[in-house]
Amino acid sequence: MDASNPKIELGPRAVCQRCVLPESKPDIWLDGAGICNICRDFDKQNNGHEQVKFLESDFIKILNQNKSKGKYDCLIMCSGGKDSTAALYYMKKRYKLNPLAFTFDHGFETEDALENIRNAVDILGVDFILFKSDFMKEMFAQIVRTGSKAVLCHPCSIWYMGVTFDMAARFDIPMIVAGWTKGQATHQPLMSRCGCNAHQAEFVSMSKATQAFLDQYTQENPKYKDFPRSMEEVLTLAKKRHKAMVVSPHWFLPMDAGVYVEILKKELKWKFPRLSYPGLSTNCYLNFISVHNSMKHFGYTHYHVEMSKMVRASLLSRQEALKLLEINFDHGVLQHVMQKFDSVKGLK
Ligand SMILES: [Zn+2]
Numbered sequence: 001m002d003a004s005n006p007k008i009e010l011g012p013r014a015v016c017q018r019c020v021l022p023e024s025k026p027d028i029w030l031d032g033a034g035i036c037n038i039c040r041d042f043d044k045q046n047n048g049h050e051q052v053k054f055l056e057s058d059f060i061k062i063l064n065q066n067k068s069k070g071k072y073d074c075l076i077m078c079s080g081g082k083d084s085t086a087a088l089y090y091m092k093k094r095y096k097l098n099p100l101a102f103t104f105d106h107g108f109e110t111e112d113a114l115e116n117i118r119n120a121v122d123i124l125g126v127d128f129i130l131f132k133s134d135f136m137k138e139m140f141a142q143i144v145r146t147g148s149k150a151v152l153c154h155p156c157s158i159w160y161m162g163v164t165f166d167m168a169a170r171f172d173i174p175m176i177v178a179g180w181t182k183g184q185a186t187h188q189p190l191m192s193r194c195g196c197n198a199h200q201a202e203f204v205s206m207s208k209a210t211q212a213f214l215d216q217y218t219q220e221n222p223k224y225k226d227f228p229r230s231m232e233e234v235l236t237l238a239k240k241r242h243k244a245m246v247v248s249p250h251w252f253l254p255m256d257a258g259v260y261v262e263i264l265k266k267e268l269k270w271k272f273p274r275l276s277y278p279g280l281s282t283n284c285y286l287n288f289i290s291v292h293n294s295m296k297h298f299g300y301t302h303y304h305v306e307m308s309k310m311v312r313a314s315l316l317s318r319q320e321a322l323k324l325l326e327i328n329f330d331h332g333v334l335q336h337v338m339q340k341f342d343s344v345k346g347l348k
Pocket of ligand 1 (some may be wrong): 016017018019021036037038039040134308
């Protein structure tokens with residue numbers, strides 16, 4: 001990556017008039033009316049009808065079936081963002097469960113995110129595990145420094161989910177609760193953290209690039225020889241060891257983020273991070289490099305995919321989505337993150 005000149009030139013990409021995906025062949029193309037193939041497929045699949053909505057009563061049924069089986073009722077994946085902090089809040093306060101909060105720090109978490117988590121677990125009085133490891137650093141460095149098209153967030157979510165399942169197994173916890181929004185939901189009962197289902201048309205090129213990278217890199221580097229190549233592999237391995245289901249309260253609750261953010265601010269001292277992309281989100285430092293690279297290589301990011309889903313489902317307006325997706329973060333952050341890789345040796 002050329003971090004000395006980090007300005008992203010988008011060029012004259014046309015954007016779908018209905019969602020926020022830009023034309024990006026071969027995966028995304030626009031028809032004569034300026035509507036993308038993903039929106040057209042959505043219409044065909046839904047045949048003009050609304051998608052089946054999940055109700056809170058469905059969620060309560062799931063909770064009742066799984067709670068009170070051990071010390072903890074659920075393991076909560078806490079990133080410090082509004083959605084996962086709300087998930088933690090709901091489990092403890094709304095459903096009166098005993099959660100174990102779990103945060104994963106690959107060395108690139110921001111102080112703002114960690115502070116939000118510490119405040120939330122202190123105020124709610126829940127047990128908390130901070131898992132910190134630099135295991136992935138060489139792999140990340142390889143992607144970043146060689147200009148690979150592999151999407152940083154993909155191997156990261158593969159690793160993250162693997163570690164999360166291990167944690168659930170270690171404490172014998174039957175439910176993993178994520179803060180995934182409706183835009184991140186793909187297939188139940190589990191999907192990747194970023195909603196990146198390799199089989200979805202919007203992710204084909206990104207997934208192929210990540211797969212090609214992983215195939216070669218894990219073969220050449222003994223340290224990563226057992227690294228799973230896909231989310232499916234993580235799931236298969238996890239199921240052999242311990243059965244834990246993954247759910248998100250956001251799939252079932254009608255509340256939108258504006259409502260729960262106010263509660264979190266008031267009750268858990270939660271704050272928006274100073275640096276964010278997309279707007280009003282909380283992400284690690286690597287996210288900014290991942291966004292930069294995805295825009296450069298593919299013309300869009302997994303956030304465009306998530307928000308497009310929400311726009312199609314009328315959960316977000318196209319205008320709001322376009323605004324949240326504007327790239328206006330200070331590019332000095334790219335330089336800052338690149339420096340973190342300066343000491344990593346052994347690049348091929
Ligand atoms: Zn579209």
